Amino acid sequence: MNILLIGCGKMGGAMLRQWTSRGAHSFTVADPAATDLPDGVTHVTRAADLPTGAFDVALIAIKPQMIADVLPDYVHAVKDGGTFVSIAAGASVASIEKVVGDVAIVRVMPNMAALVGMGVSGLYANARCTPQQAQAITDLIDQTGTCIPVESEDQIDRLTAVSGSGPGYVFEVLRSYVAAAEALGFDHDTARTLVFDTVSGTVEAARQSDLTLEELRNSVTSKNGTTQAGLDALRRDGTLDDLFHTTLQAAYARAGELK
Numbered sequence: 450m451n452i453l454l455i456g457c458g459k460m461g462g463a464m465l466r467q468w469t470s471r472g473a474h475s476f477t478v479a480d481p482a483a484t485d486l487p488d489g490v491t492h493v494t495r496a497a498d499l500p501t502g503a504f505d506v507a508l509i510a511i512k513p514q515m516i517a518d519v520l521p522d523y524v525h526a527v528k529d530g531g532t533f534v535s536i537a538a539g540a541s542v543a544s545i546e547k548v549v550g551d552v553a554i555v556r557v558m559p560n561m562a563a564l565v566g567m568g569v570s571g572l573y574a575n576a577r578c579t580p581q582q583a584q585a586i587t588d589l590i591d592q593t594g595t596c597i598p599v600e601s602e603d604q605i606d607r608l609t610a611v612s613g614s615g616p617g618y619v620f621e622v623l624r625s626y627v628a629a630a631e632a633l634g635f636d637h638d639t640a641r642t643l644v645f646d647t648v649s650g651t652v653e654a655a656r657q658s659d660l661t662l663e664e665l666r667n668s669v670t671s672k673n674g675t676t677q678a679g680l681d682a683l684r685r686d687g688t689l690d691d692l693f694h695t696t697l698q699a700a701y702a703r704a705g706e707l708k
């Protein structure tokens with residue numbers, strides 16, 4: 450497919466890197482400021498420099514607040530019967546239809562782990578998408594990690610709060626965990642190794658186990674041992690559950706505001 454990226458910053462760039470490493474499609478980036486694009490990618494800085502009716506797919510990877518102003522400049526470049534794919538948080542199919550018309554639109558919510566081919570994305574295809582169009586975009590997103598189809602836009606907004614914004618929460622938790630390890634006397638590099646390997650090893654153990662997370666947690670917690678002492682401090686009668694609940698609800702609410 451001939452694919453146009455409208456905007457290629459942190460998220461579009463991460464996805465593009467996975468796609469170009471596989472070499473299955475042709476890519477053009479339209480972005481006034483993109484740098485360090487992979488070899489073989491065509492770059493234009495102005496929509497006016499794009500050919501008319503040339504692209505099978507346009508990936509909308511600009512900020513959601515820019516769509517109404519910027520997207521109209523790019524519509525001419527997409528073939529009749531082409532697919533618009535938006536990764537913009539919150540931006541609804543209706544808001545995109547206002548610009549591009551009643552055509553095939555797919556909302557995808559990726560996350561930054563796509564940078565290393567380990568992203569997880571939600572995908573919602575509107576009723577104008579043929580099964581072939583939806584499958585072609587699913588295959589593309591699969592190349593960046595895991596793709597989870599959902600049945601409604603609301604599910605995309607909920608998934609945004611869990612996994613789209615998730616790397617931000619995880620980076621913050623890791624930062625805090627590493628800082629606490631340093632406070633116990635480890636140098637920064639050692640603290641990073643201890644925390645990163647603990648987290649990635651624990652995730653892999655959980656993935657490979659048939660036990661629930663609660664059972665796994667209990668299996669490493671000796672009565673009156675060190676883990677129990679730490680967990681009592683971490684959980685503080687539900688504070689941690691409240692914190693995650695509030696965090697995800699806040700992100701979901703913000704997705705609704707960006708419609």
Ligand SMILES: NC(=O)C1=CN([C@@H]2O[C@H](COP(=O)(O)OP(=O)(O)OC[C@H]3O[C@@H](n4cnc5c(N)ncnc54)[C@H](O)[C@@H]3O)[C@@H](O)[C@H]2O)C=CC1
Pocket residue numbers: 455456457458459460461462479480481482483510511512513515519536537538558559560561613614
């Ligand atoms: N960063 C993340 O972790 C995630 C971001 N998203 C979504 O991806 C989209 C992009 O986010 P980021 O990559 O983080 O932002 P970014 O700021 O890194 O990239 C946006 C790009 O748009 C370009 N741009 C500005 N005006 C333009 C124009 N007129 N024509 C073409 N390009 C233009 C900018 O030069 C920039 O490279 C947003 O809608 C966001 O909601 C979705 C999931 C995760």
Ligand SMILES: O=C(O)[C@@H]1CCC=N1
Pocket residue numbers: 538609613614615
């Ligand atoms: O913070 C944001 O709005 C973007 C969308 C999901 C993750 N990052």
